[in-house]
Amino acid sequence: MDFLQTLKIALRALRTNKMRSFLTMLGIIIGIAAVIAMMAVGSGASYVISQQIASIGSNIILVLPGSTTSGGLRTGSGGAQTLTSDDVRAIMAECPSVELAAPTIRSSGLVVYGNMNWSTVLMGTTPELFEIREWGVDSGRGISQQDVDSAAKICVLGQTVVENLFGSSDPLGKIVRIKKVPFTVVGVLNRKGQSPQGTDQDDSVFVPLRTAQRNLSRSQTLNSVGALLIKAKSEDLLSKAEEEINNLLRQRHRITGGKEVDFSTRNLSEILAVAEQSSKAMSLLLGAVASISLIVGGIGIMNIMLVSVTERTREIGIRMAIGAKKNDILLQFMTEAVLLTMLGGVIGIALGTGGATIVSRMLDWPTLISFQSIAIAFIFSGAVGIFFGFYPAKKAAGLNPIDALRYE
């Protein structure tokens, strides 16, 4: 018996009970749609994370000040200003695996131009920061070493700040007041978009480090800085650089024995790896939920196929009397079950793809539908049909011709 004929018979059987076929498929449809959507959202998430790793650079180390304990209470990283410009100089001089080091002083405040004002992040830093982050200027120039040395009252603006203070007019050469101190705008940075943490990286104003220390910071000592951004010479040297920095700073801060470490280091790729791990775990969990719904759908298929075999006992008897072999009957019912699940699979793939696209449009969340996930869903739906269709088909094929013919 040729396969085309088997397929035709199966299609006819499914068409006779359209509503029932559809309801039976529903479990598979939902399961497959869920699998596809979950995989799309999950791989979208890991795509975003890997993009972020690429954009930040995977060989960057963050040195945070503070982390001192007072009476058993950790004040948390960045709670105190324990790092100094001298530390930065020492790192550059004594850590061979470090390529660049940029100190930052971060505060926030009001920036005023004319009758416009904008509250934003104020970042005092050195030219190295722009090199490490690979940030370029859109117009004008960046912060130079000279600006830092002379504590020049100049600033470089992010795009968001420009939009809010200047609108469409050219900010270069204009005087803005930052915390009431006048600064000349010398440059505008390229648009950088959102950070991995979801903050607007273009919403900040950059000033020379020493200017910030003198004019904008509330710190006690003029020399102190906030976090340090450090670039290792290569990705392979990342942990080595981290170790060198740790050793050097412990030595410089005279941390021995029981004395609490007053700084901490982090490398960004570690942080992102953790994020990636958790997004993977999440999609695995969602995948498991989707698989359960597939199994439930499969049981539904098995149930309906068993009903169908009973209903069509007489048909089976006729076919056997006319010359159908056990295998013909087995194949016929298997085909029906697999057709049911594959059809459900195709509809589910369409729905899942559509759903993922809608999610990505509405929530502005990237989704990635891989050919692989579609292939897996398709094969899986077929496998569910084979697995859950086998028992009913076996039962049909095992019928005795006379009993089947006599069945009322």
Added chain:
Amino acid sequence: MSNVITLTNIRRVFSMGDQQFEALKGVSYSVEAGEFVAIMGASGSGKSTCMNILGCLDRPTSGQYLLDGLDVGAMDPNQLADIRNKKLGFVFQGFNLLARTPAVENVELPLVYAGLHSRERRQRALQAMEQVGLSGKENNHSSQLSGGQQQRVAIARALVNNPAVILADEPTGNLDSSTSEEIMSLFNSLNQQGITIIMVTHEHDVAAHAGRQITFRDGIIIGDTK
């Protein structure tokens, strides 16, 4: 003439739990090619039981059955399916057509299982339908056909594979007397074309169409007249 069917001392014992019932108690007869045999007998005398054995749907408890010279008793289920497909044609009292299936596809069905290509299938099915006088009804479903027409479809289906024997168990049992007449004259004309027919019936006037009458009683043959 050669024997198409040879039954030798066929016994069929049904066991239900610890009870045993002997429906056939040693039946022997042979049918030559081209014969038209009517099997008569009271209800429960074992006619259908014997037909099921002839049709390779059931196996005898003991005895030998030669069909076209082949010992059917030694065959496995797949070989029996092949025999049913190629050497036998069935006509049932209740027609037993597939529902929601056009008449021509019902007729084609044995050829589907015989593995023929669709064009040859269709051609032979149409030919068989013409033979039973059903041209023009090819695409009617069984619900769109009269009882007599349904039985003709069933006969066309039985014919389509050029079987050695057509087995009909009360083919007119569900039909009125005039339709029964039509079916019987169809059987007669098929028989005249050389087709061997074995038919079970309760009605003497139906049996009169056959050239030979075998009578059953309580699982044995009590009469065999030509």
